[in-house]
Each structure stands twice: as C-alpha cells, then as structure tokens.
Amino acid sequence: MLQKQLTLLISCLLICLSQGTFAQSKKKKKSSKNPVTAVEAKSPDSKKEPKPYKKVIDSTAVTQRGLIDVHKIDNKYLFEIPETLLGSEMMTITRYSKTPAGGGIFGGEEINRQVVRWEKGPNKNILLRSITYVIMSPDEDKPMAQAVKNSTSDPIIGNYDILAYKKDETGKITGYVLDLSSTFDGDVQTFSLDPIKKQLLNIQAFQKDRSFISKVSSYPINTEIRSVKTFATTPPRINTTPTPKIGVDLPSALDAGVVTVEMNTSMILLPKKPxxxxxxxxxxxxxxxxxxxxxxxxxxxxxxxxxxxxxxxxxxxxxxxxxxxxxxxxxxxxxxxxxxxxxxxxxxxxxxxxxxxxxxxxxxxxxxxxxxxxxxxxxxxxxxxxxxxxxxxxxxxxxxxxxxxxxxxxxxxxxxxxxxxxxxxxxxxxxxxxxxxxxxxxxxxxxxxxxxxxxxxxxxxxxxxxxxxxxxxxxxxxxxxxxxxxxxxxxxxxxxxxxxxxxxxxxxxxxxxxxxxxxxxxxxxxxxxxxxxxxxxxxxxxxxxxxxxxxxxxxxxxxxxxxxxxxxxxxxETSPYDPRYQTEDIGDNAMRASEYGIKNLKRILPNLLEWSKEDGESYAELDNLYGALTGQFRRYMGHVTKNVGGIYDNPKTYDMTGNQYEVVPKSIQKDAVTFLNTQLFTTPKWLLNQDVLSKINPENGVESIKGMQDATLTSLMAGDRIVRLLETSAASKNNYSVDELMSDLNKGIFSELKSNSSIDMYRRNIQKLYVDKMIELLKPGTTTVRSASASRRVNLAQTDLPSIARGQLLNLKNDLKMSSTRMTDRMSKYHVLDLISRIGAALDPK
Known part of the structure; x- marks a missing residue:
C-alpha cells in the first residue's frame, strides 16, 4: 500500500540514482564493480597445509550443529563447510539488527541479498562465489550452454585456506574447516554496506579494531551470523556557498566521529529442486x-x-x-x-x-x-x-x-x-x-x-x-x-x-x-x-x-x-495514460466521484477548527489538516485531468476479442475540462475559509489558489498529453483534439469577456497563467512520450502545436480587444490591455 516515504536518506538516493519511486516491483540482482575486502592472496610457499581435524577442532571447541557446523574456540569462529554443500546454491540476506539514530534506517530492514555458492579452489582452498542470474541456457549438454557460461563469470567474494578436513570412518572427506572471520568481522560488501549506502550515510573507512562477530547460530537449513561493524564518517564541512548535500550527518557521527552498526547475515540453503x-x-x-x-x-x-x-x-x-x-x-x-x-x-x-x-x-x-x-x-x-x-x-x-x-x-x-x-x-x-x-x-x-x-x-x-x-x-x-x-x-x-x-x-x-x-x-x-x-x-x-x-x-x-x-x-500501477489506473481514486467516473468528494470537503472544512483543537496547543494540527484537505482537492483535479488525452489500456492476448488500446471518448474528455473550468478555474472560494486561514497563514489564500490552478494547467498542456491528443485526433475526427481543448479552456477561463463583467484578482491570475502558457507553446521544445514498451522524444515545434497555439492566441487577442472597449471596471480594463500587449509581443516580436 504505502510506499516508503521520502526521508532525507531516500531523497538523496533518488538524486544519486536519478529515478522515481514505485511500488512495489521486482528486485534485480546486480554484481558490484567495486572491489571487496577478502582474504589476501598468499603465495604457494607461504600457504599452510591442512592440519589433522582434532588438532584444529580440539576439546575446547564449543560446537553448533546445523547447515554449517560452527566451532567457537576462544573468540574465534571456525566454519565447517560440508562436502554436500559444495556446488549448492544459498541465499544470503543481510539486515540491520541495530542502527544509529537519525539516518532513516532501522533495525530489521534489509541491507542486501545475494545468491552464493561454495566450490573447491585450485590449491587446497575453498572459494565463495556470488551468483547472478542474467542469462540462462536450458540445454546444459549443448554448445550454446558453453557460450552462456563464457558470458556469465561469477565473481569470487571469498578465498579460504582449508584448516582441516573432516572425514568419515572410511577416510572420505565430508567437510572443510575454514576461518571466515575476515569475511564477517571485516567489510566484505556482500555482508556489509555497499558504496552507495556508505555515501548516503557519510561513511568512510572501516574500523577493524572496533568490529567483531558477536554471535553465530546454526540450524538445519540456515546459519546466522551477527556482527558489529564500526566506520569512520565524513566530517561536516562549512560551505559559504549553497551546494547540494548528498549524505546525511548521523547525530552519533557528529558526536563521536564514528558510527557503529549491528548486522545479521542469514545464510539459507535454497531448495535443491527449484x-x-x-x-x-x-x-x-x-x-x-x-x-x-x-x-x-x-x-x-x-x-x-x-x-x-x-x-x-x-x-x-x-x-x-x-x-x-x-x-x-x-x-x-x-x-x-x-x-x-x-x-x-x-x-x-x-x-x-x-x-x-x-x-x-x-x-x-x-x-x-x-x-x-x-x-x-x-x-x-x-x-x-x-x-x-x-x-x-x-x-x-x-x-x-x-x-x-x-x-x-x-x-x-x-x-x-x-x-x-x-x-x-x-x-x-x-x-x-x-x-x-x-x-x-x-x-x-x-x-x-x-x-x-x-x-x-x-x-x-x-x-x-x-x-x-x-x-x-x-x-x-x-x-x-x-x-x-x-x-x-x-x-x-x-x-x-x-x-x-x-x-x-x-x-x-x-x-x-x-x-x-x-x-x-x-x-x-x-x-x-x-x-x-x-x-x-x-x-x-x-x-x-x-x-x-x-x-x-x-x-x-x-x-x-x-x-x-x-x-x-x-x-x-504504471500507466501514464489510462485514467482508470490512478492512486487515491474510486468509482468509474472521476468527474462525478470528485464532485461528490468536493461536497463532503465543503462539509468538513468549517469543522476543522473544532475537530483539531486542544487547549494549550498551537494551530499546527489545524494547519496539518487544512493541508490534507487541500491535498485531497488537488487529487480530485488530478484524477479528472488524466481523462484528457487519455487512452484505455485493456490487457489482451491474441485469443481475446477487442483492442488493447482505446481512446477515451470525446464526451468524457470534454466533461473533464468542463469540471476543471467549474471546480478549479472558476475560483473555489469555499477553500478560502478565513476562520481557518487567519489562524495558520498570514496570507489569505490568493497564491495558494493560483498554485493549484498553475499545476493543473501545466498538466493539461504537458507535452506527452498534447502528443496523444494530436495523434488520436488525426486518426479520427470523433476524437478530442488540441484545438478543442484550448477552445474549451478559453470559454471557461475567459467567460467574463462575453458578459463584460468585472474580473477579480483570482480570475486575473488564472487568465495570465493561461496566456503565458499559450505563449510558451509557440516555441514548445521537445517532450518525452511514454508508451507500454518504450519512451520516445518528440520535437513539439515540428508538430501542429505551435500553429494551433498561434491561432488560439490570435482569436483570444481579438476577443480581448472587443471586450476592452466595453470594460468599465478599471483593474479589469488594465488587465485586458496587458494581456493584449503580451499576446501581441509574442505573436509579433520586434
């Protein structure tokens, strides 16, 4: 339901990765190009030979039996990898157990996950590889399978000397004793923080002397390793010029210069048969x-x-x-x-x-x-x-x-x-x-x-x-x-x-x-x-x-x-053009549903002061609720706007009847514009409840209303919507067009021109907004149009859009001129003359 809200940490992540939020979609496994800390390579001459099992796992060892037998000797944990586990695939999941406060990370959250595999190395050693599923071949015994293997080399994340062999009564090797301390009390990326997380938390060098394995537990299908890791942090810098801040300064880092994180890694055996x-x-x-x-x-x-x-x-x-x-x-x-x-x-x-x-x-x-x-x-x-x-x-x-x-x-x-x-x-x-x-x-x-x-x-x-x-x-x-x-x-x-x-x-x-x-x-x-x-x-x-x-x-x-x-x-959840697929909306008709919703908001607004009051408290709660109410109103505007230039996306396969894509009927698109003209572009003065506004805002709501109108006009004239209207109206005259959209907006936004009535400040604002946006369409630039399979760039200057905008502005200029001679209200006349001048300068720049 609720996608993880944008904390400072997540905002930074979005900046770094340049991508939006989602809901919930599939997770891709990716291998890192950054080097990982592992056991240093040893020359053949310095390599220690395996010792007898009982010399390594002596009587002082405290042993836990499980997927991987774990032996604790003094403060060292030795892992006994069974022969049967070699070549088998395991999932490792690393989570925070305890985190420093103030970073937007919490104990229990996942840090990373990877599939790994133990395998024999070339020189009495055991390797640990990270497995990435990108391409596969089902034909294991065919040449194609080899071509796939040649293009899917999996990185080695651990190289371990065999300290001792475990053998059964017949002398057959059944297990390999390894020291994995440097993996789990070190900073191996697979079981620690990746470079991006470190950057977001302003983390620098790993502090080996303050890091250790705190607990290991082994069970039949999994082994759990808990470790404490300490990192130095980037000291805060004083800048005289504002610059974007990528990382977050953790309070404990400001106090101590280091941060300590407790992590838990689960190594769980994947099913032998998927x-x-x-x-x-x-x-x-x-x-x-x-x-x-x-x-x-x-x-x-x-x-x-x-x-x-x-x-x-x-x-x-x-x-x-x-x-x-x-x-x-x-x-x-x-x-x-x-x-x-x-x-x-x-x-x-x-x-x-x-x-x-x-x-x-x-x-x-x-x-x-x-x-x-x-x-x-x-x-x-x-x-x-x-x-x-x-x-x-x-x-x-x-x-x-x-x-x-x-x-x-x-x-x-x-x-x-x-x-x-x-x-x-x-x-x-x-x-x-x-x-x-x-x-x-x-x-x-x-x-x-x-x-x-x-x-x-x-x-x-x-x-x-x-x-x-x-x-x-x-x-x-x-x-x-x-x-x-x-x-x-x-x-x-x-x-x-x-x-x-x-x-x-x-x-x-x-x-x-x-x-x-x-x-x-x-x-x-x-x-x-x-x-x-x-x-x-x-x-x-x-x-x-x-x-x-x-x-x-x-x-x-x-x-x-x-x-x-x-x-x-x-x-x-990802359609940019189907008005039926929206968040926070209900019902099969956004205009009717939103109209009912607004009726209820009008009932609620006068009561917000009473429903939020508490003696001795400020009006912060009233401000919060008023913001929630206006936010709900904005959602209704968004629900309706998506019908304009909308295309229904009906999932279909070859053996189903009907088309997958259908243009939203013209009547519905016109109803949407009528709704916006009535509910938003005609000033929603009911939102300007002065009993509420006078307690939470020094202004009286003029700019707030203009902001709502500006956002909706910008959305209506967005390049991708314009392109859909241009293309669908070219396919059939029965479809809504850009010219009709602008004509319908003109009728609603400039309705005073026919009645010669005075134009108040709110309406003067929306009319200026509209004219300025129409002028921008004379030189519209390019836009990105998303489709089901890809996105494409469209040069709007090479479409009919500038021509339509020019024609609409000429018509509006003539209407304004005719109205100016009949205007009796001084501010209204000034306003109309100003618009005439703006349009003239745009159509015929000197």
Missing amino acids: MRKRTFDARVGYFANQYGVFEEDSQKSDKEIFAVRWRLEPKSAEDAQKQKKGELIEPLKPIVYYIDPATPEKWKKFIKQGIDDWQIAFEHAGWKNAIRGEYWPENDPTMSLEDARFSVLRYFAAEIQNAYGPNVHDPRSGEILESHIGWYHNIMSLLRNWYLIQASAVDPAARSKKYDDNLMGELIRFVSSHEVGHTLGLRHNMGASSATPVEKLRDKDFQEKNGHTSSIMDYARFNYVAQPEDGVKNLFPRIGDYDKWAIKWGYSYFEDTKNAAEEKAFLNEMTKEAYKNRRLWFGT
Missing part, C-alpha cells in the same frame, strides 16, 4: 522475476518471466485428490507471519487480523489454514527476528508515515522464502488524516484529534492486509476501484456486500463519495473479488499439468473466463 515457475501474465498483478534464455534450437534469445509467489503444496497425493474434487486441504507448509514483540500490545491483534483476513482468498485456491499471523514466542533462544526462516512484521520507532511489504525470493523460480514487513509508528498519523478528510462527513467517529483504539485498530488492520498482499507477490491494482459505478458507492446494500473497490491492493483508501444521507457504513477497503481471483491464479495447485507450458495454457483459459467480469481485471 519450485516450478508460473509464467507471468500481465493480466494478473504479480511481481515477477526474469532472465534471458538462449536455447540451442531458437532463432533469437528470449526472456523467461515468472511470477513471484510462495510454494504451497499438498501434504500427500491423497490430499491432492481431495482438493481436485473441491475439498479444502491444508498445505504441507503454511505461510506464517510473526508480529514483532516491539509492537504496542493493543495493536497486535489488529495486525494479526489483517494477516488472517487473507485466509478467505486462499480458500478460493483450494486451501484452508494456508496463512496465519502469530505472536512472537517469548524466551525462545532458537528464534531471531532477523532469521531468514521467519517472516516478521517489524515495528519501527520512526516518524515516517508509511509501511511497506517486500519479500525475499529464489531468483531461479520466484519462490518466496520469507518477508519482513516494515511498519513505521507514525503511519497512524497518516491513517487518521486520511480517514478524517475522506470519511468524517459520513462517520462521526472520524471527527476528533485522537481516535479510539477500535477505530485506529481497524485502520491498522486494513493496512496490515494490504502490506501482506505485497508479500504474497501481489502488485498494486490501481484499476480495481474503477470497476465500481459511482452511484453504487452511495448504495449501502451494495457497499455492505462488495465494498467500494474490488481489491485491497488498490490505493482506494476510503469511500469519499458516500454522502451523509446515504446511510453507508462500510467505508474501509477489504479483501475483494479481485484479490480472491489473483490468489486463485497464483496459488492453485494443478496436479494434472505436467510442466510450466501446460500450466500456462490452463491458466490462460481461466484468465479469459475471469476477464468477463470487470471486477476481476488488473489495472497496472
């Missing part, structure tokens, strides 16, 4: 992994794209038959999420309910008790919150207003291995603001500064369900709410049965359309029809399909049948 991949389908919203595939008999390379999901399998063949006959069965291994013991006690049950709510969706896939929330057991020394065997909802003491739901999955198959949901304490503040602004006109319980525990608990429950959905592999379905007709959002019976969106994975928040007189009580999102269908698609067990190809064909038929029901459609 789970069968389920081929990705763009019609169903799952995260995906992919790699290039080169086959011996193919005429081109291909990509294998597969969904990310948990492995659910029957306990027995008998159970599989029961499920096939329609009986619900329990999976061999259920999905379990533990709740961080640091979570405030009163919220734990609501978080657990949010997890358990997904059980109904898994029942649609043939499973019972497939997923559940559990409280973290007390005093269990075999469990650790950072242990990759356990999925945990981690609670962070942070001011960030957010939560997020990632997962760790096997890159070979997409099998989810575990997930650590991040939950920031201040998300409750965000939830309160959302609910008050969107639902308080209908729900009296929302009209207070602090919510009772039950209401806040239910809000937490819905967020918990949303984030768990991500960890099940589900992406945002931003189109789900568009399947609900606007008037059904006011139908209490329909809402009680179906809710206001068909998916909790939408950013639909709350039902802001319902009016006080409607009697609607169900205002929250919940597990909906799409969620049940998506889980059925991803988690059904198909015993009779022999391979991924047969499974894909079977799922295709299921999906085509499902797509007969609009409530089961997936709407991508």
Whole structure:
C-alpha cells in the first residue's frame, strides 16, 4: 500500500540514482564493480597445509550443529563447510539488527541479498562465489550452454585456506574447516554496506579494531551470523556557498566521529529442486522475476518471466485428490507471519487480523489454514527476528508515515522464502488524516484529534492486509476501484456486500463519495473479488499439468473466463495514460466521484477548527489538516485531468476479442475540462475559509489558489498529453483534439469577456497563467512520450502545436480587444490591455 516515504536518506538516493519511486516491483540482482575486502592472496610457499581435524577442532571447541557446523574456540569462529554443500546454491540476506539514530534506517530492514555458492579452489582452498542470474541456457549438454557460461563469470567474494578436513570412518572427506572471520568481522560488501549506502550515510573507512562477530547460530537449513561493524564518517564541512548535500550527518557521527552498526547475515540453503515457475501474465498483478534464455534450437534469445509467489503444496497425493474434487486441504507448509514483540500490545491483534483476513482468498485456491499471523514466542533462544526462516512484521520507532511489504525470493523460480514487513509508528498519523478528510462527513467517529483504539485498530488492520498482499507477490491494482459505478458507492446494500473497490491492493483508501444521507457504513477497503481471483491464479495447485507450458495454457483459459467480469481485471500501477489506473481514486467516473468528494470537503472544512483543537496547543494540527484537505482537492483535479488525452489500456492476448488500446471518448474528455473550468478555474472560494486561514497563514489564500490552478494547467498542456491528443485526433475526427481543448479552456477561463463583467484578482491570475502558457507553446521544445514498451522524444515545434497555439492566441487577442472597449471596471480594463500587449509581443516580436 504505502510506499516508503521520502526521508532525507531516500531523497538523496533518488538524486544519486536519478529515478522515481514505485511500488512495489521486482528486485534485480546486480554484481558490484567495486572491489571487496577478502582474504589476501598468499603465495604457494607461504600457504599452510591442512592440519589433522582434532588438532584444529580440539576439546575446547564449543560446537553448533546445523547447515554449517560452527566451532567457537576462544573468540574465534571456525566454519565447517560440508562436502554436500559444495556446488549448492544459498541465499544470503543481510539486515540491520541495530542502527544509529537519525539516518532513516532501522533495525530489521534489509541491507542486501545475494545468491552464493561454495566450490573447491585450485590449491587446497575453498572459494565463495556470488551468483547472478542474467542469462540462462536450458540445454546444459549443448554448445550454446558453453557460450552462456563464457558470458556469465561469477565473481569470487571469498578465498579460504582449508584448516582441516573432516572425514568419515572410511577416510572420505565430508567437510572443510575454514576461518571466515575476515569475511564477517571485516567489510566484505556482500555482508556489509555497499558504496552507495556508505555515501548516503557519510561513511568512510572501516574500523577493524572496533568490529567483531558477536554471535553465530546454526540450524538445519540456515546459519546466522551477527556482527558489529564500526566506520569512520565524513566530517561536516562549512560551505559559504549553497551546494547540494548528498549524505546525511548521523547525530552519533557528529558526536563521536564514528558510527557503529549491528548486522545479521542469514545464510539459507535454497531448495535443491527449484519450485516450478508460473509464467507471468500481465493480466494478473504479480511481481515477477526474469532472465534471458538462449536455447540451442531458437532463432533469437528470449526472456523467461515468472511470477513471484510462495510454494504451497499438498501434504500427500491423497490430499491432492481431495482438493481436485473441491475439498479444502491444508498445505504441507503454511505461510506464517510473526508480529514483532516491539509492537504496542493493543495493536497486535489488529495486525494479526489483517494477516488472517487473507485466509478467505486462499480458500478460493483450494486451501484452508494456508496463512496465519502469530505472536512472537517469548524466551525462545532458537528464534531471531532477523532469521531468514521467519517472516516478521517489524515495528519501527520512526516518524515516517508509511509501511511497506517486500519479500525475499529464489531468483531461479520466484519462490518466496520469507518477508519482513516494515511498519513505521507514525503511519497512524497518516491513517487518521486520511480517514478524517475522506470519511468524517459520513462517520462521526472520524471527527476528533485522537481516535479510539477500535477505530485506529481497524485502520491498522486494513493496512496490515494490504502490506501482506505485497508479500504474497501481489502488485498494486490501481484499476480495481474503477470497476465500481459511482452511484453504487452511495448504495449501502451494495457497499455492505462488495465494498467500494474490488481489491485491497488498490490505493482506494476510503469511500469519499458516500454522502451523509446515504446511510453507508462500510467505508474501509477489504479483501475483494479481485484479490480472491489473483490468489486463485497464483496459488492453485494443478496436479494434472505436467510442466510450466501446460500450466500456462490452463491458466490462460481461466484468465479469459475471469476477464468477463470487470471486477476481476488488473489495472497496472504504471500507466501514464489510462485514467482508470490512478492512486487515491474510486468509482468509474472521476468527474462525478470528485464532485461528490468536493461536497463532503465543503462539509468538513468549517469543522476543522473544532475537530483539531486542544487547549494549550498551537494551530499546527489545524494547519496539518487544512493541508490534507487541500491535498485531497488537488487529487480530485488530478484524477479528472488524466481523462484528457487519455487512452484505455485493456490487457489482451491474441485469443481475446477487442483492442488493447482505446481512446477515451470525446464526451468524457470534454466533461473533464468542463469540471476543471467549474471546480478549479472558476475560483473555489469555499477553500478560502478565513476562520481557518487567519489562524495558520498570514496570507489569505490568493497564491495558494493560483498554485493549484498553475499545476493543473501545466498538466493539461504537458507535452506527452498534447502528443496523444494530436495523434488520436488525426486518426479520427470523433476524437478530442488540441484545438478543442484550448477552445474549451478559453470559454471557461475567459467567460467574463462575453458578459463584460468585472474580473477579480483570482480570475486575473488564472487568465495570465493561461496566456503565458499559450505563449510558451509557440516555441514548445521537445517532450518525452511514454508508451507500454518504450519512451520516445518528440520535437513539439515540428508538430501542429505551435500553429494551433498561434491561432488560439490570435482569436483570444481579438476577443480581448472587443471586450476592452466595453470594460468599465478599471483593474479589469488594465488587465485586458496587458494581456493584449503580451499576446501581441509574442505573436509579433520586434
């Protein structure tokens, strides 16, 4: 649901990487070009020969048996790598256990993950390689496989002398004793911070003398290594000229000149036999992994794209038959999420309910008790919150207003291995603001500064369900709410049965359309029809399909049948042009939904002072709520604007009827412009409530209104929107055109010219904004137009845009001239004459 808010750290990361935020999409594994710290290479002459096992692992050793046997001798940890582990692939997941305050990083968050493999070296040594899945070849015994291997050399991240061999009774080697101290108490990038994270935290040199392994634990399928690492930091510099600041100065670094971070690395064995991949389908919203595939008999390379999901399998063949006959069965291994013991006690049950709510969706896939929330057991020394065997909802003491739901999955198959949901304490503040602004006109319980525990608990429950959905592999379905007709959002019976969106994975928040007189009580999102269908698609067990190809064909038929029901459609979170796929919107018509929403905002605004007051406190809370209300109003403008130049993106395959792309009908686009002329460009003076503004702002709102109008005009005239209008209107005269858009805006923004009425300051501002933007279109430059597959640059000066802008400005200039002779209001006349002069200078520059 909630993408991780922009802290200073994340803002810096965006600057460094020059890319936007998302939601939640697939994670790519990349190898670093930076050198890693490893055991220094030794000359053959200095190499120590392995010693007898009992000489190395003597009677003083304290041994833990597990995936890797670990022997502690004095303060040194020796790792015994079993022979059976050589060549097997493991996932390493490194997380923060403890972090310095003030850096936007928190204990429990993931630092990095990699697939690694142990293998024998050439000279009585063991190598540790990092494995990167970029290209593959299924034909292991064909020449093509060798060509792939030649182009996929995996980096060596560790080179270890064999201290001793472990042998069985027959003398056969069963294990290799290694000293991995320099790997885990050092600064090897795979198990530490990468260069970008160091730069963002202003970290410099690693401090070996203040770094150590604090604990090692080994279990049957994983080994856990906890280490403490200390780093010197970059001293703050005094600059006389403002310069962009990349890193963040940690308070502890300013005090001590160093920072200490505690980390935990989980080394977990990947399944010997990878789970069968389920081929990705763009019609169903799952995260995906992919790699290039080169086959011996193919005429081109291909990509294998597969969904990310948990492995659910029957306990027995008998159970599989029961499920096939329609009986619900329990999976061999259920999905379990533990709740961080640091979570405030009163919220734990609501978080657990949010997890358990997904059980109904898994029942649609043939499973019972497939997923559940559990409280973290007390005093269990075999469990650790950072242990990759356990999925945990981690609670962070942070001011960030957010939560997020990632997962760790096997890159070979997409099998989810575990997930650590991040939950920031201040998300409750965000939830309160959302609910008050969107639902308080209908729900009296929302009209207070602090919510009772039950209401806040239910809000937490819905967020918990949303984030768990991500960890099940589900992406945002931003189109789900568009399947609900606007008037059904006011139908209490329909809402009680179906809710206001068909998916909790939408950013639909709350039902802001319902009016006080409607009697609607169900205002929250919940597990909906799409969620049940998506889980059925991803988690059904198909015993009779022999391979991924047969499974894909079977799922295709299921999906085509499902797509007969609009409530089961997936709407991508990334479409730049489909108005149905938007965040924070609900209903199938943005104009009608937003009109109802504005009616409720008009009811809410006069009450903000009363609902936020607290004796002895400043008006900061009132300011916060007014900002939230105007932000909601801006969202409505954005929802409507996206219809202009909009194109519907209907996921299709060759065996489905209809076109994938359809132009938004002209009537809807014209309705959108009419709405903007009425609700925004005609001054929304209801927002200028002086009882509120006089307590939070020395100004009276003129510039605030202008800012909203400017942002919407800029969006309406954005280059990519203009290009879509130009292209679609060229294809058919029945489609909305740039010329019609500008004519419709002229009628609304300059309506005073026909009536010769006076033009107040607010309207003079919007008219100047419009004229200036039209003048800019005479020399429009270039723009980037995004499409489903790529982006392209378009030189707008070489399109019809400058010609249309010139013609529109000429017409407007004539209208202004005619009106100027009849204007009686002095400021209005000055204003009109000024616009005439601006347009004249632009059309005929001297």
